[in-house]
Structures are given as C-alpha cells and as structure tokens.
Amino acid sequence: MTPIVEILPDKTALIERALEVVVIQMRAAIADRGLCTIALAGGGTPKPLYAAIAQQDLPWDKIHIFWGDERYVPSDHPDSNEGMARAAWLSHVPIPAENIYPVPTTAESPAVSAAQYEQTLRAFFKPTSDKNPSLDIILLGIGDDAHTASLFPHTEALNVRDRLVTVGDKDGQPRITLTVPLINQGRAVIFLAAGANKQGALTQIFAPEADAQTYPARLIQPQGELWWLVDAAAGKPLASYVNLDTKSGH
Ligand code: 6PG
Numbered sequence: 277m278t279p280i281v282e283i284l285p286d287k288t289a290l291i292e293r294a295l296e297v298v299v300i301q302m303r304a305a306i307a308d309r310g311l312c313t314i315a316l317a318g319g320g321t322p323k324p325l326y327a328a329i330a331q332q333d334l335p336w337d338k339i340h341i342f343w344g345d346e347r348y349v350p351s352d353h354p355d356s357n358e359g360m361a362r363a364a365w366l367s368h369v370p371i372p373a374e375n376i377y378p379v380p381t382t383a384e385s386p387a388v389s390a391a392q393y394e395q396t397l398r399a400f401f402k403p404t405s406d407k408n409p410s411l412d413i414i415l416l417g418i419g420d421d422a423h424t425a426s427l428f429p430h431t432e433a434l435n436v437r438d439r440l441v442t443v444g445d446k447d448g449q450p451r452i453t454l455t456v457p458l459i460n461q462g463r464a465v466i467f468l469a470a471g472a473n474k475q476g477a478l479t480q481i482f483a484p485e486a487d488a489q490t491y492p493a494r495l496i497q498p499q500g501e502l503w504w505l506v507d508a509a510a511g512k513p514l515a516s517y518v519n520l521d522t523k524s525g526h
Contacts, residue, residue, distance in 0.1 A: 279502040281518050283511035287324075287470045290507045294468055295328045297503060298413060301464045305412035306338045313400075314413040315344040315454060317425070318357030321417045321468045326365035336371040342397070344414055345426035345444060345453040346379035348386050356381075379452045386443040386450035393452060394441040407461075408440060410500070414454075414462035418469050422477035422491035425459065426451030429490050456495045463500040467493070474510035482517060 284290040298314075305312035316322065343357055351358045358378040366376060377396055383389040401409030416424045426444030427433050433453055436442040440458045444451035459465060469478060480491040488494040496502070506514060 277498065277500065277502055279504050279517070281504045281511075281514050282506070283514060283518055284505065284507050286509075287507050290468065290470055290505055291324045291328060294322075294325045294466070294505050295332075297466060297505065298325070298329065298415070299332055299334070301413050301466075302334060302339060305463070306335060309412075311338045311340060312413065313340045313342065313411045315342040315411050315415065315462075316357065316361050317344050317415040317417045317468070318346070318360065319417045319419075321470050322415055323360060323364050325415075325468070326361055330365040330368040334369075336369050337375070339371060339375060340400070341366065341371070341376045342411065343377075343379050344416060344459070345451055346381060348381050348389070348450040348452065350382060351378060381452065386452060390439075390441045390443050390452050394439060397440050397458075408458050410461045410463050411458075412463050414459055414465045414498075416459070416465060416467045416493075416496065418467060418474060418477050418481070418493050420473045420477050422481055422493050424467070424493040424496060426453035427456065427492040427495065429492055434489060434492050434495060459496055460498045461500075462498050464503065465496060465498040465500065466503040466505065467496075468505050469510045470507040472509045472512075474506070475512055478506065478510060479513040482514060 284293050302312045346357050347355045349355050380389050380392045403409040418424050421429055428446050431445045433442045433444045436455045437457055442455050444453040480486045481493045
C-alpha cells in the first residue's frame with residue numbers, strides 16, 4: 277500500500293497529529309471488532325503522544341496494549357519501554373491490568389522471553405496456522421541508523437520469518453522484538469520520526485533502491501495502512517512523497 281506521508285511543522289504538531297490518527301484508528305477498530313489492539317514503540321519520540329492519549333476519554337476496557345519491542349531490563353529500569361509507557365500513559369487511565377501485555381524480561385534468557393511473548397500473542401489472537409495475527413495499530417520509531425522496533429542493521433532478527441517474536445541485538449545488547457512478518461500484518465502501521473538526525477535514515481528508507489539489511493525500516497511494507505508522521509526537521513527528504521490528499525487531515 278502507498279504510504280501516507282505527512283510532514284508536520286514541528287514536534288508539537290507531530291504529536292497532535294499522531295494523537296488524532298491513533299484515536300481515529302482506535303475508535304474504528306472498536307467499532308469494527310469490539311476491541312483495539314495496539315503495539316507501542318519505545319524510545320523518546322512517542323512519550324508525549326502517550327501522555328496525550330492518557331488525556332483522552334476512551335473505552336479503556338476495550339483497548340489492549342502490547343509492545344513492539346522491549347529492552348532486556350526489568351520494568352522498573354529507566355530504559356524499560358514498559359516503564360516509560362506506564363509512567364506516561366497507562367498508570368493515568370482506568371485500563372484493566374489484564375489488558376496490558378508487557379514483554380517478560382526476567383526469564384532465564386532473552387530467547388525464552390521471546391518465546392514466552394510469542395505464546396502470549398498466540399494465546400490472545402489465536403491465529404490460524406497459516407496466518408499471522410493482525411494488530412490494529414503498530415506504533416514504530418526509527419533510529420538514525422534506520423532501525424525500527426529492535427530490528428537493527430545486519431542482525432539475524434531481520435530475517436526471522438517463522439515466528440512472531442524474536443531476539444534483537446543492539447551492539448551486543450539483547451532486545452525482544454516483534455518480527456517483520458508480524459509487523460507487516462498490522463492493520464495500521466504508524467511511524468513517528470522527529471529531528472534532523474533522522475533525515476539520513478528517511479532518505480535511505482524512501483530511496484528507490486537501498487539495502488534493507490542496512491536500513492531495516494525498509495522491510496516494513498504492511499498489507500494495511502502505512503503512515504509516516506514526521507516533523508519538518510526530519511522530513512526534508514520526504515517532501516516529494518507527501519500525499520496532497522491527506523494534507524487536509526489537520
Ligand atoms: C526502542 C524503540 C526504538 C525507537 C527508535 C527511535 O526500544 O528504543 O522501539 O526502535 O523507536 O530507536 O527512538 P527515539 O524515538 O528515541 O528517537
């Protein structure tokens with residue numbers, strides 16, 4: 277599907293637009309299927325988005341929270357994506373505890389954690405044998421090396437096709453990450469990128485030809501909607517990709 281590309285004037289406008297898009301997707305999923313499943317991104321970019329979502333009046337009992345990736349640290353560690361999302365959003369809304377599915381990071385090994393999270397997803401979605409489950413919303417960021425989730429350049433995780441969850445590797449540090457096939461099954465995959473330091477990655481991700489092993493976000497080609505919400509500082513290389521028909525979306 278052709279990506280929906282929107283370049284917002286600044287980070288504040290980016291977060292406002294991301295909130296709008298996410299809430300619309302949440303309400304549509306709930307209207308269509310009675311619930312919404314969303315996988316959260318880590319890092320710094322989505323934190324203000326999570327704080328803004330927490331201010332919304334949403335049917336929290338119908339919203340189910342997963343993570344697109346997680347650092348291999350306890351949830352009370354400052355690097356924990358779960359910890360960040362709980363502090364910014366989940367601790368401030370009456371979402372049932374059982375609707376939150378954090379990545380286990382205290383198993384005996386990252387591989388065991390990945391297998392456990394895979395079981396969690398399979399138990400929830402009950403996928404048929406030949407089809408990966410579809411999350412309604414998958415939020416993603418990109419690194420300045422064009423990684424996304426914990427799919428880092430030239431790592432084995434990029435090529436895992438027979439699982440939903442695998443072990444990522446960031447400079448030798450283990451991560452737990454959804455796999456490319458699972459992300460590409462998402463109904464709405466929404467990338468957020470802000471800051472001039474993301475320009476190089478975006479140039480390579482959108483280039484007609486570039487090596488996906490070097491620029492892993494190129495592997496994200498979902499069947500469903502693909503959104504790129506970027507601020508002007510990051511989005512200079514994308515000016516020619518902006519879909520004019522969506523500019524009116526403000
Ligand atoms: C993580 C993220 C990672 C992040 C990018 C961008 O666990 O860190 O999932 O993929 O989205 O590294 O991070 P920033 O938003 O901080 O630039």
